[in-house]
Amino acid sequence: MSKYFRARIKENRKLNKDHNLLILTPLTPIKEPEPGQFYMIGMGREEYDPLLKRPFSPLSSSPESIQILYRIRGRGTLIMSNMGEGSVLDILGPLGNAYPMPARNHIPLVIAGGIGIASLFSLSKKLSKRAYIFYGARKRNELLLMDELKNFAKELFISTNDGSVGEKCDITDILKRFLNSQSYLSDKFLLYLCGPKPMLKAILEIIKDRKINAYVSMEENMACGIGACLGCAVKTVKGYKMVCKEGPVFPIEEIVW
Amino acid sequence: MSERVTLYASDILLMNLSVTIGKLKLKNPVMTASGTFGYGEEYSDFVDLNRLGAIVVKGLSLLPREGNPPPRIVETPAGMLNSIGLQNIGVENFIREKLPFLRKFDAPIIVNFFGDTIGEYEEVARKLNDVDSIHGLEMNISCPNKEASWKIFGTDPEVTFRVVQAVRKVTDLPLIAKLSPNVTDIAQMARVAEDAGADALSLINTLTGMAVDIKTRRPKLGKFTGGLSGPAIKPIALRMVWEVYKTVRIPVIGMGGIMNANDAIEFMLVGARAIAVGTANFINPLATIDILEGIETFMRENKITDIKELIGGLKCH
Numbered sequence: 001m002s003k004y005f006r007a008r009i010k011e012n013r014k015l016n017k018d019h020n021l022l023i024l025t026p027l028t029p030i031k032e033p034e035p036g037q038f039y040m041i042g043m044g045r046e047e048y049d050p051l052l053k054r055p056f057s058p059l060s061s062s063p064e065s066i067q068i069l070y071r072i073r074g075r076g077t078l079i080m081s082n083m084g085e086g087s088v089l090d091i092l093g094p095l096g097n098a099y100p101m102p103a104r105n106h107i108p109l110v111i112a113g114g115i116g117i118a119s120l121f122s123l124s125k126k127l128s129k130r131a132y133i134f135y136g137a138r139k140r141n142e143l144l145l146m147d148e149l150k151n152f153a154k155e156l157f158i159s160t161n162d163g164s165v166g167e168k169c170d171i172t173d174i175l176k177r178f179l180n181s182q183s184y185l186s187d188k189f190l191l192y193l194c195g196p197k198p199m200l201k202a203i204l205e206i207i208k209d210r211k212i213n214a215y216v217s218m219e220e221n222m223a224c225g226i227g228a229c230l231g232c233a234v235k236t237v238k239g240y241k242m243v244c245k246e247g248p249v250f251p252i253e254e255i256v257w
Numbered sequence: 258m259s260e261r262v263t264l265y266a267s268d269i270l271l272m273n274l275s276v277t278i279g280k281l282k283l284k285n286p287v288m289t290a291s292g293t294f295g296y297g298e299e300y301s302d303f304v305d306l307n308r309l310g311a312i313v314v315k316g317l318s319l320l321p322r323e324g325n326p327p328p329r330i331v332e333t334p335a336g337m338l339n340s341i342g343l344q345n346i347g348v349e350n351f352i353r354e355k356l357p358f359l360r361k362f363d364a365p366i367i368v369n370f371f372g373d374t375i376g377e378y379e380e381v382a383r384k385l386n387d388v389d390s391i392h393g394l395e396m397n398i399s400c401p402n403k404e405a406s407w408k409i410f411g412t413d414p415e416v417t418f419r420v421v422q423a424v425r426k427v428t429d430l431p432l433i434a435k436l437s438p439n440v441t442d443i444a445q446m447a448r449v450a451e452d453a454g455a456d457a458l459s460l461i462n463t464l465t466g467m468a469v470d471i472k473t474r475r476p477k478l479g480k481f482t483g484g485l486s487g488p489a490i491k492p493i494a495l496r497m498v499w500e501v502y503k504t505v506r507i508p509v510i511g512m513g514g515i516m517n518a519n520d521a522i523e524f525m526l527v528g529a530r531a532i533a534v535g536t537a538n539f540i541n542p543l544a545t546i547d548i549l550e551g552i553e554t555f556m557r558e559n560k561i562t563d564i565k566e567l568i569g570g571l572k573c574h
Binding site: 002003004042047048049050051052053076090092220221222223224225226227228229230231232233234235239240 | 293325328332335336516536
């Protein structure tokens with residue numbers, strides 16, 4: 001089973017203006033990822049442009065099918081969004097570490113901002129009905145997979161900045177309220193975070209005096225995905241670490257913001 | 258079926274892919290470019306390291322280096338900019354922690370290194386010279402010189418001469434000087450390095466470049482500028498290898514945007530005795546082997562029995 005394989009696009013479904021769901025059929029046997037791990041996906045283009053693979057967290061991955069939710073954000077994902085059924089992609093993975101699973105007495109809280117849900121979806125599924133899920137975005141069309149998340153969650157909290165769905169606030173406001181109302185459980189909470197940096201920093205502020213443990217999935221520009229190019233450095237209290245190999249999941253207190 | 262296999266094997270046997278770089282004999286001309294192949298082990302899940310012509314490891318300094326603040330990488334059209342900042346584990350950690358793994362393979366190990374001062378270059382070279390199973394040294398002279406207001410060593414002919422000569426004096430290992438392309442006259446730099454005692458030259462290192470985010474008005478790299486690599490630089494690299502090949506007598510190792518066997522053969526035709534695969538490793542972890550097999554296929558299809566027929570085989574009239 002090689003970590004470098006090809007997969008055929010079965011479907012590249014447009015969910016809305018900014019998001020697609022990519023469904024891939026691996027052409028050779030693959031290793032199944034743990035929640036938190038990622039794939040480097042290359043568009044296999046003859047002209048080497050875009051050149052580099054892009055990291056994506058799968059929603060699910062089995063020998064038959066890999067599902068990737070992605071936001072069309074830059075040139076690479078724009079080109080990817082125009083690739084049709086039958087196109088073949090180069091894939092490296094699964095790569096990186098995984099979210100550590102909660103102990104039996106932990107109460108897992110999953111906090112996703114925008115497309116950060118892509119990384120936390122498979123974890124939420126695995127935690128079936130155990131996790132409180134907090135999911136925020138700027139507007140309605142950035143909140144995806146709501147039916148599935150409702151099923152996986154013990155309770156699902158939703159916010160948008162424009163109030164088009166859920167509460168009109170930052171998801172961190174809801175999290176803060178939740179933690180305040182359950183402060184007697186602080187030492188039981190285990191947080192899993194993925195989202196934009198301002199959200200992550202806000203959460204760090206909220207939890208730092210409460211002694212709550214949190215794991216965060218980090219993002220950086222990446223070239224090789226296997227710890228060779230040293231490109232995806234993130235500053236930690238133990239010096240630079242590589243998101244692709246030593247991460248992407250880090251204990252939040254290790255990160256230097 | 259079995260007859261076809263036999264024919265194929267004999268075709269291989271009839272082909273000579275070996276090349277020499279000074280006193281170093283490579284079984285084929287496919288090397289890795291420093292900084293793109295880690296310390297070898299990162300790629301050992303994908304590549305049979307025994308098959309490589311040589312492994313050139315990530316550049317080492319006297320002491321470990323932390324490297325530059327992120328973002329360290331940004332993609333550009335058919336290329337990428339990097340400003341890793343020469344992050345590395347330091348020469349002693351390399352010898353202790355990484356070399357034992359590399360020793361197990363049949364490929365020569367070439368260690369890339371650099372210093373902030375000429376004295377540091379000498380010290381690193383001395384430490385490496387005393388270690389078994391290092392087959393060659395490649396000195397990176399595209400780094401800043403602490404003793405000359407951080408001007409890049411390899412952009413000044415006199416400094417280039419002095420640093421190469423200093424290292425030459427402390428090592429009898431095959432010594433490769435890796436030239437910076439950020440100069441007006443690459444042939445002059447090549448001649449200087451040859452005169453200072455280098456056994457071979459490798460080129461090109463990355464070209465200094467920049468990218469800007471127009472919304473934030475900030476440079477896209479944390480350290481503002483970085484080194485451009487990938488297919489975007491191949492035409493420049495080819496031209497420089499050709500100019501250097503015509504100027505010096507020592508072997509030239511060609512690199513800069515080699516993505517496939519055709520690219521590698523282009524470099525050999527303009528004079529490269531060996532080639533190094535760099536950024537392509539990031540795109541395809543099997544790139545080195547794919548390129549090696551592609552060269553073999555090209556030779557078989559064109560009835561070339563010795564790879565030396567390709568080296569400098571460019572026809573200009």
